[in-house]
Amino acid sequence: MHGIFASWRATALYLLAWLMLGLLLAAMLAVSGAGWGASVLFAVPLALWFAYAAGFSAYYVCRAYPLGRRRPLAIAAGVGMTAACVSGLWCGMGAVWNSLLSALAPDGYVPVASGPVLASMFGLGLxxxxxxxxxxxxxxxxxRVRQLETQRLEMKLMAQDAELRMLRAQVDPHFLFNSLNSISALTSLDPAAARAMTVQLAEFFRHTLGLRADRKVTLGQELQIVRHFVAIEQVRYGDRLRFDTAIDPAAGECLLAPMLLQPLVENAIKHGIGQMIxxxxxxxxxxxxxxxxxxxVENDVDPDSVDGTASARGTGLGLVNVRQxxxxxxxxxxxAHWMRRDGRFxxxxxxxxxxxxxPHPEPERI
Known part of the structure; x- marks a missing residue:
């Protein structure tokens, strides 16, 4: 079913409106001299018949003459000709229905469909x-607007998924390469540390590979990923890297996009701690x-670094990605704002x- 008859609620409201119109037409006939019984018996069935005929045919005519794709004159002609045909058929059905009622109940039915009545029905039908x-x-x-909105949301979700995959593509290769090198070096020097780093690496990828752009994570869950990442980096940097958090319990339950903080922490370690002695x-x-x-998110930086270095500028892909x-x-x-102040980024x-x-509020669009 399409158009007005797409759902039972819409169909019920539509037929109720036409039932009221049929009763109104019956009242007009009764006022003009016909009896109430004969007027209702004549007008209500014809109104419901016209409701179905107009509802179905108008939907397909409107689809055949879409707004914006046909000239207004062509639309008016197409709808007008169909309206004339359906209204003429309605008048013919009225005459036949009037004759049938007269034949079935010659004594109890007063003929209603006279020439002026049928002419009025034709004009009303138009x-x-x-x-x-x-x-x-x-x-x-x-x-159409609903479908466009659905397509826009689907495209936005696809873009977010692509963005998350791009972020993983930026993080995973060099991070995995460095981690495997560190594990290889630790295998002979410190097997226990190598095993611990392997476990942390597995935990990190177990969490990140299951992320989806359409599913938000709590800040607490995001921090778990960050802690796994930092634990792996601490094996590489040793005592040079310290990590601390101060999270309000109410903030820990808030939702945010997955892997939003990990690029910031990665930048802090790579361009901040990694450049320090x-x-x-x-x-x-x-x-x-x-x-x-x-x-x-803040980190110590080398006090001797000059403007123009990555650590001083802070305009890497990670920061731009987070802002976008x-x-x-x-x-x-x-x-999202960043600055360098008092030896910290x-x-x-x-x-x-x-x-x-x-409830999730709808964001304000530009």
Whole structure:
């Protein structure tokens, strides 16, 4: 079923409206001199018949003459000719129905369908068919908009999946290469550390390979991935790398895009701690302030680094990727800023604080 008859609720409302029109037509006939019984018996069945005829034919006529693809004159001609044919058929059915009622109940039925009545039915049929066509055009356009919105959401999801795969493609190869080299070196020097690093590496990829762009993760789950990543890097950097977190319990339940923090921590280690000789700290702080989740990732940097280095600039792919993902998910409601201050590189994120038990607001689009 299509158009007005696409669902039983729409069909019931549509037929109820036509039943009211049939009763209105019967009242007009009764006022003009026909009896109430004869008028109702004549008008209501014809109104319901016209409802089906107009509803089905108008849908296919509207599909054959779509708005925006046909000239207005062609649309008017197509709908007008069909309306005239259906209205003429309605009048013919009215005459036949009137004759049939007269034959079946010659004593109890007063003939209703006179010439003026049939002419009025024809004019009313043209108007009602035009209204049915307008309703079908509205339903068709609504369905088209809904399909376009569905396609837009599907394309957005595909883009997010592609973005997540691209992020994995950036992280996995060199990270896996470095980790395997470290495991190989530790195998003979420190077998226990090599086994521990292997377990951490397996845990990291077990978590990341199961991620999907259409499923948010809690901040607590994201931090588990980060901790596995840091544990692996700590085997490589040893005591040079320290890691700390300060997470508000309310913030830990908030949802965010998967692997949103991992690129920030990777940048902090690679461009911050990796460029230092002394011990460096990577710290993650998260608080929830009402409807806003604030996350701060900061790390020590080499005080002797000059502007133009990767650590000083902080405009690597990881930072740009995080900003773009926040914009795609939350629009203007989220932000990402970074700066270098007092020997530390700081990244601050702000995004809507939403948990699994709270409604997800629709982001404001540009």
């Amino acid at each position: 108007i009602l068919y035009g209204l049915a066509a307008a309703v079908n055009y509205l339903l068709i356009e609504t369905e 002394e011990t460096g700290l990577v710290r993650i702080e998260a608080t929830r302030a009402g409807s806003i989740l604030r996350i701060r 993902r926040l914009a795609a998910d939350h629009g203007h409601e989220a932000s 700081i990244v601050e994120l702000a995004l809507p604080a939403v948990t699994a038990d709270e």
